[in-house]
Amino acid sequence: MNDxxxxxxxWRAPLANEFEKPHMAALKHFLEAEKAAGKxxxxxxxxxxxxxxxxxxxxxxxxxxxxxxxxxxxxxxxxCFSVQPGVRTPPSLVNIYKEMQSDLGIxxxxxxxxxxxxxxxxxxxxxxxxxxxxxxxxHKGRGWEQFTDAVIAQVNAKIDPVVFLLWGAHAQRKAAAxxxxxxxxxxxxxxxxxxxxxxxxxxxxxxxxxxxxxxxGRGAVDWALPAVAG
Numbered sequence: 172m173n174d175x176x177x178x179x180x181x182w183r184a185p186l187a188n189e190f191e192k193p194h195m196a197a198l199k200h201f202l203e204a205e206k207a208a209g210k211x212x213x214x215x216x217x218x219x220x221x222x223x224x225x226x227x228x229x230x231x232x233x234x235x236x237x238x239x240x241x242x243x244x245x246x247x248x249x250x251c252f253s254v255q256p257g258v259r260t261p262p263s264l265v266n267i268y269k270e271m272q273s274d275l276g277i278x279x280x281x282x283x284x285x286x287x288x289x290x291x292x293x294x295x296x297x298x299x300x301x302x303x304x305x306x307x308x309x310h311k312g313r314g315w316e317q318f319t320d321a322v323i324a325q326v327n328a329k330i331d332p333v334v335f336l337l338w339g340a341h342a343q344r345k346a347a348a349x350x351x352x353x354x355x356x357x358x359x360x361x362x363x364x365x366x367x368x369x370x371x372x373x374x375x376x377x378x379x380x381x382x383x384x385x386x387x388g389r390g391a392v393d394w395a396l397p398a399v400a401g
Contacts, residue, residue: 178220181227182325189321198314202301211304213240214247221249222296223322225289231326232292232389233334233380236342239299242307250295253285256399266362266371271394274375280396287396296322298345320345327354332387334380338362338371355383 176190189195205212214221237251241261246254252264260268260283268279289295298319303309323346326333333354337343339361349356357379360370381391 176220177217178223179225179227181229182220182223182322185228185325186318186321189318192317194314194317198318201310201313205303211244213242213244213302213304214249218247218249219300222251222289222294225250225286226292226294228325228329229331230292231294231329231333232331232384233288233336233392234294234296234323234326234346235336235338236323236345237295237297238341239297239308239310240302242302242305242309244304247302249300250285250289251297252283253289253295254283256282256284258283262364263362263367266364266367270362270367270372270374271377273373274377275394277395280398282396282399284399285396288392288394291392293392294322294326298341323349331389332383334383336376336380339366355380 202212235251240247240249241254246258246261248255252261252267254261254264260280264283265279271277272279285293285295296319299308299310299313299315300319301310301315327349330353335346335349335354335356337346337356337358341361343358346356357374357376359374359376360366360368362371377392377394385391
């Protein structure tokens with residue numbers, strides 16, 4: 172499995188042992204069986220580790236944690252909260268854009284494609300990296316959680332300070348062991364329409380993130396998203 176995985180070279184050695192563990196073998200067999208049964212899995216196989224391919228370990232400045240991929244056709248492409256060009260911007264991302272405009276004055280993008288962030292060191296990591304079409308959380312408990320715990324542990328071990336944006340209780344539990352003496356942890360409600368007004372809107376995560384990164388000499392993130400085709 173490890174030789175065929177598409178992810179940036181900087182992650183391969185740190186995660187090599189993880190790919191050899193029983194839960195990853197069981198996960199591989201589960202995914203193969205689901206596909207053999209005719210089930211459609213998102214994102215496509217080449218994008219399972221897209222977040223780790225676009226954002227090298229040594230470049231990580233910010234971590235944003237999601238739960239599992241979007242389960243509608245054409246949406247998921249391996250980055251949490253992001254959708255492919257031409258796909259309607261999901262409600263949680265609409266609220267993220269609203270907060271970004273309030274915080275930084277950046278008008279909402281007309282798309283939901285966040286690779287511009289990932290290429291600047293924003294690790295857009297879901298807790299679970301695959302899902303069955305139309306079935307939210309359908310791959311929960313199949314082994315991805317242990318793998319993404321290991322990813323977070325590798326980031327936490329970095330000497331360079333990182334900002335963890337933990338939106339909602341799920342993300343806050345996921346990154347509970349992050350060393351807050353070295354890294355900045357910003358917690359708020361989830362940007363979902365069900366909870367955004369309970370503390371996400373008005374939390375100013377983007378300006379706080381950039382102030383911290385600049386103070387630590389790591390450089391601000393350009394949160395403004397360029398136009399994309401689609």
